[in-house]
Amino acid sequence: xxxxxxxxxxxxxxxxxxxxxxxxxxxxxxxxxxxxxxxxxxxxxxxxxxxxxxxxxxxxxxxxxxxxxxxxxxxxxxxxxxxxxxxxxxxxxxxxxxxxxxxxxxxxxxxxxxxxxxxxxxxx
Amino acid sequence: xxxxxxxxxxxxxxxxxxxxxxxxxxxxxxxxxxxxxxxxxxxxxxxxxxxxxxxxxxxxxxxxxxxxxxxxxxxxxxxxxxxxxxxxxxxxxxxxxxxxxxxxxxxxxxxxxxxxxxxxxxxxxxxxxxxxxxxxxxxxxxxxxxxxxxxxxxxxxxxxxxxxxxxxxxxxxxxxxxxxxx
Numbered sequence: 277x278x279x280x281x282x283x284x285x286x287x288x289x290x291x292x293x294x295x296x297x298x299x300x301x302x303x304x305x306x307x308x309x310x311x312x313x314x315x316x317x318x319x320x321x322x323x324x325x326x327x328x329x330x331x332x333x334x335x336x337x338x339x340x341x342x343x344x345x346x347x348x349x350x351x352x353x354x355x356x357x358x359x360x361x362x363x364x365x366x367x368x369x370x371x372x373x374x375x376x377x378x379x380x381x382x383x384x385x386x387x388x389x390x391x392x393x394x395x396x397x398x399x400x
Numbered sequence: 401x402x403x404x405x406x407x408x409x410x411x412x413x414x415x416x417x418x419x420x421x422x423x424x425x426x427x428x429x430x431x432x433x434x435x436x437x438x439x440x441x442x443x444x445x446x447x448x449x450x451x452x453x454x455x456x457x458x459x460x461x462x463x464x465x466x467x468x469x470x471x472x473x474x475x476x477x478x479x480x481x482x483x484x485x486x487x488x489x490x491x492x493x494x495x496x497x498x499x500x501x502x503x504x505x506x507x508x509x510x511x512x513x514x515x516x517x518x519x520x521x522x523x524x525x526x527x528x529x530x531x532x533x534x535x536x537x538x539x540x541x542x543x544x545x546x547x548x549x550x551x552x553x554x555x556x557x558x559x560x561x562x563x564x565x566x567x568x569x570x571x572x573x574x575x576x577x578x579x580x581x582x
Contacts, residue, residue: 296474325491330467330481345428347447361427363447363468385467386491388450389427392465 299365299395302332304381310337310391314354317387328384334399335360336379339372350380354391362396370398410452410461410496424541424578426451431464431574433549435567442476442566444469451576453541458502460515462495462574484556485522493521495528510535515545521554541578546571 306328313335317324337352337360348364350372362380372378382396429449435442449464466487471477481487497517504511516529528547535542549570551558558566 291475292473294474295472296470296477325488329488329491343428345447346430346445349428349447361448383467385448386465388448388463388465388492389425392448392468394468394470 296395298397299332299381299383300397302381304334305331307334308336310335310352310360311355313391314356314358314360317391318356318358321387325386329386331384332381333384333393334379334381335362335393336377339374339376339378341374342369342372344369350378350396351390352378352380358387359390361390361392363392363394365395365397410450410463410494422456422581423452423454424580426576426578429462429464429574429576431469431572433469433570433572435570437565437567439562439565442471442570444471444477444480446470449574449576451578453543453576453578455502455505455541458499458505460495460497460499460517462576464493466491466493484558490521490523493519495519497528499532500529505534505536505541508536508538519549521549522556524554526553539580541580542576543578544573544575546573548572 313328313333316327335352337354340351340353340359342348342350344367348367348369350362350364352360352362354360362382370378379399380393380396381399382393385392385394427450428447429451431446431449433444446464446468448468449462451460451462453460466485467481469477469480471480495517497515499505500514500516504513511534513532513534514529515532516527518525519528530545530547532543532545549572551568551570
């Protein structure tokens with residue numbers, strides 16, 4: 277009985293304190309190009325939300341630009357002026373030339389002017 | 401309906417006006433909220449808040465993804481999304497409003513202006529006026545605002561069990577930087 281309670285307490289403590297899991301260790305729910313993802317959101321945002329919100333997505337696309345203010349953000353080329361905005365999990369800027377092909381994996385948070393992914397890591 | 405109005409507000413602001421009015425955009429605005437409570441302080445940051453401002457008219461529109469708020473603790477982030485904000489159903493929070501005196505944006509320097517409009521959170525829209533500190537230079541408009549929101553105003557239900565442990569008021573801080581087009 278005591279052991280069960282102890283296990284319960286440890287589990288509870290672990291759950292309470294757990295930080296966002298490293299996206300690098302998660303396997304993607306979807307794998308597609310930035311152009312395809314952007315097109316899905318522009319043609320039907322509600323369906324795309326239902327399909328992708330909160331899911332781990334691996335996206336391949338053309339590197340457009342990066343910015344680093346509070347965090348590092350990579351922008352990948354999407355479709356029809358809608359790009360893919362990847363908020364990176366670390367501040368280490370990858371060495372990328374404009375136009376280079378890059379693959380990132382992150383959690384889809386939704387669509388504003390671009391499709392946004394959080395906690396992104398680059399995938400080799 | 402309100403959601404359509406705010407999305408239309410943003411789209412309207414983004415259309416290139418016939419008079420060539422320039423609208424400025426910031427896709428990397430930051431929005432933080434903070435509330436202190438006996439159990440634990442609650443703090444989260446969003447680094448992809450979108451804002452559009454039209455300096456000639458003083459119109460402003462802001463939109464952000466609820467799932468874009470990052471908490472230190474994963475469990476808190478999950479509760480925030482699943483139980484309180486129901487972000488699968490209401491994925492965005494937005495604001496659409498107007499500077500009380502848009503002429504102030506024409507001059508360089510620091511100025512405090514109130515911005516009035518409608519804020520929509522969790523599907524509920526409220527009228528709000530927030531104090532904003534603008535810092536205008538030749539190439540940039542920066543704006544910062546700190547204001548309070550009452551959780552219950554937006555039909556956000558805090559379960560009885562934790563009701564006394566979660567603060568009823570939340571302090572919100574937003575920060576935007578607009579590069580001028582010219």
